[in-house]
Amino acid sequence: MNLDFLNLILSDFNEEDFRAKLKIYKEILNKFNRIHNL
DSSP states (O other): HHHHHHHHHHHHHHHHHHHHHHHHHHHHHHHHHHHOOO
């Protein structure tokens, strides 16, 4: 997990923006997991 990315989200906390970033982060994480599960 990229803690720098999470810190970036949390340091600029805005609920609407946070939800959008979290969605993007989950998509990145899903792609990352798919690559490593091959």
